[in-house]
Amino acid sequence: MSTERAASILVVEDDEAMRDLLAEELEDAGFDVEATGGASSGLERARARRFDLIITDLRMPEMDGFDLIRGVMAMPEPPHLVMITAFGSIETAIRAVKLGAYDYITKPFEIEELLLVADKALGERSLRSKVARLQREVEERFGLGNIIAKSQSMRDVIAMVQRIASSTASVLVTGESGTGKELIARAIHYNSTRTNGPFVGVNLAAVPEGLIESELFGHKKGAFTDARADRNGLFVEADGGTIFLDEIGELALPLQAKLLRVLQEHEVRPLGATKNQRVDVRVVAATNKKLEEMLADGSFREDLYYRLNVILIDLPPLRSRPEDIVPLAEHVLENLGARQHPPRRMRLSPEAQQLLLAYHWPGNVRELMNVLERGVALCQGELIADDDLPPQVREKRPSDFLGAAVARRMTLAELEREFIERVLEDEAGNKTRAAQRLGLDRKTLYRKLDEYAKASGVPTRPSAPSTEGE
Ligand SMILES: Nc1ncnc2c1ncn2[C@@H]1O[C@H](COP(=O)(O)OP(=O)(O)OP(=O)(O)O)[C@@H](O)[C@H]1O
Numbered sequence: 161m162s163t164e165r166a167a168s169i170l171v172v173e174d175d176e177a178m179r180d181l182l183a184e185e186l187e188d189a190g191f192d193v194e195a196t197g198g199a200s201s202g203l204e205r206a207r208a209r210r211f212d213l214i215i216t217d218l219r220m221p222e223m224d225g226f227d228l229i230r231g232v233m234a235m236p237e238p239p240h241l242v243m244i245t246a247f248g249s250i251e252t253a254i255r256a257v258k259l260g261a262y263d264y265i266t267k268p269f270e271i272e273e274l275l276l277v278a279d280k281a282l283g284e285r286s287l288r289s290k291v292a293r294l295q296r297e298v299e300e301r302f303g304l305g306n307i308i309a310k311s312q313s314m315r316d317v318i319a320m321v322q323r324i325a326s327s328t329a330s331v332l333v334t335g336e337s338g339t340g341k342e343l344i345a346r347a348i349h350y351n352s353t354r355t356n357g358p359f360v361g362v363n364l365a366a367v368p369e370g371l372i373e374s375e376l377f378g379h380k381k382g383a384f385t386d387a388r389a390d391r392n393g394l395f396v397e398a399d400g401g402t403i404f405l406d407e408i409g410e411l412a413l414p415l416q417a418k419l420l421r422v423l424q425e426h427e428v429r430p431l432g433a434t435k436n437q438r439v440d441v442r443v444v445a446a447t448n449k450k451l452e453e454m455l456a457d458g459s460f461r462e463d464l465y466y467r468l469n470v471i472l473i474d475l476p477p478l479r480s481r482p483e484d485i486v487p488l489a490e491h492v493l494e495n496l497g498a499r500q501h502p503p504r505r506m507r508l509s510p511e512a513q514q515l516l517l518a519y520h521w522p523g524n525v526r527e528l529m530n531v532l533e534r535g536v537a538l539c540q541g542e543l544i545a546d547d548d549l550p551p552q553v554r555e556k557r558p559s560d561f562l563g564a565a566v567a568r569r570m571t572l573a574e575l576e577r578e579f580i581e582r583v584l585e586d587e588a589g590n591k592t593r594a595a596q597r598l599g600l601d602r603k604t605l606y607r608k609l610d611e612y613a614k615a616s617g618v619p620t621r622p623s624a625p626s627t628e629g630e
């Protein structure tokens with residue numbers, strides 16, 4: 161494993177000749193080495209600087225190596241420790257390892273032996289910290305905190321994901337395109353007890369039909385013309401974790417039968433193999449097809465459907481949960497803005513917000529993300545205005561108007577006022593015709609308009625009700 165910077169090693173050894181020798185050899189091997197003659201000074205150095213590895217003698221005057229181990233192990237994310245022990249003192253070595261030392265080496269030793277142990281310790285540590293970092297990153301990304309769920313329907317989805325975390329039951333995630341099916345599938349995995357196992361995703365619509373079986377279940381060398389070596393299938397790769405079968409509605413009937421068998425028996429048989437292989441895999445499947453309709457016309461097996469559908473998570477389309485639109489937009493803008501050079505704190509103008517709320521989002525969250533990405537690209541400053549939005553969003557379609565009103569938390573009176581003013585506008589200010597359209601008598605309309613004018617502090621025009629608008 162090559163790293164840009166040399167790994168740093170602290171050598172703690174009271175015997176000066178030995179200490180110099182070790183330091184020299186390790187430096188020659190390309191390490192960045194510091195050396196010190198006592199356990200307490202060693203601990204001081206270790207606290208002052210992050211070493212990748214500490215190599216220490218056990219028996220030293222003043223403070224012994226055990227105290228050093230204890231002190232190092234008490235540090236956050238301690239480096240690996242390799243002990244140098246005297247010949248014949250296996251008990252001390254065991255004690256050191258129990259205290260947290262990574263390994264030990266017995267005097268006298270060849271320098272090659274020490275380099276080997278150091279390499280192993282460093283390799284494992286860098287791998288371990290790399291894995292830990294990736295794991296943290298991925299958990300953060302697919303953690304529930306990063307899923308926007310303001311609406312009750314999405315809050316129910318999140319609650320469900322949490323509830324099923326420890327179960328191994330299969331999950332079927334349905335929903336229109338772009339509603340977040342894959343995101344939820346990952347969230348299920350990363351919030352489950354399998355989070356340290358693999359998450360393996362496959363889009364069944366993207367794999368040619370003839371290759372799906374070998375892709376999922378593997379093959380033996382020679383099972384077919386192109387099978388030049390044994391190959392594990394994705395089920396085996398996902399062992400101990402989760403397999404995500406995306407676009408399950410695209411799976412052909414013969415393969416549906418094979419998949420069903422795997423789900424029932426928890427065993428796969430690679431193509432050309434004579435024995436089954438046990439796998440412990442949780443299945444999350446997703447589709448934007450109406451599987452019930454496919455059951456009815458015989459293109460999806462009922463038994464497989466019930467196997468997959470132990471837990472159903474149906475993601476609501478964005479248009480039916482307008483409360484999520486602005487929070488999602490803000491979340492996306494924050495991420496997009498942070499990626500700009502220099503970073504920008506993107507905001508939406510009130511008009512742009514209204515347009516987003518009124519639009520019907522056939523492409524759901526993905527479409528919202530695309531619209532915002534385009535908006536950020538077009539917009540000069542930090543405020544996305546209505547004309548930074550694409551034509552389909554700007555063209556006010558009477559989509560889920562009430563949904564938008566709910567999202568804006570309008571009262572009935574506010575809704576009434578807005579409706580009356582719109583109709584009046586549409587009738588070019590003609591109050592008689594507006595009243596007719598609204599099913600109000602003219603007096604009532606005048607009274608309401610008066611109230612609105614007062615409420616907004618605009619003095620009412622001195623007008624004679626009987627002649628106005630005629
Ligand atoms: N509630 C949410 N909070 C934050 N981001 C979301 C949310 N829902 C969806 N997204 C984001 O929207 C995008 C589309 O989601 P995803 O790919 O999971 O949808 P999908 O249902 O699998 O779509 P398709 O059917 O097209 O495959 C992703 O970038 C995802 O991270």
Ligand SMILES: [Mg+2]
Pocket residue numbers: 341342406
């Ligand atoms: Mg998807």
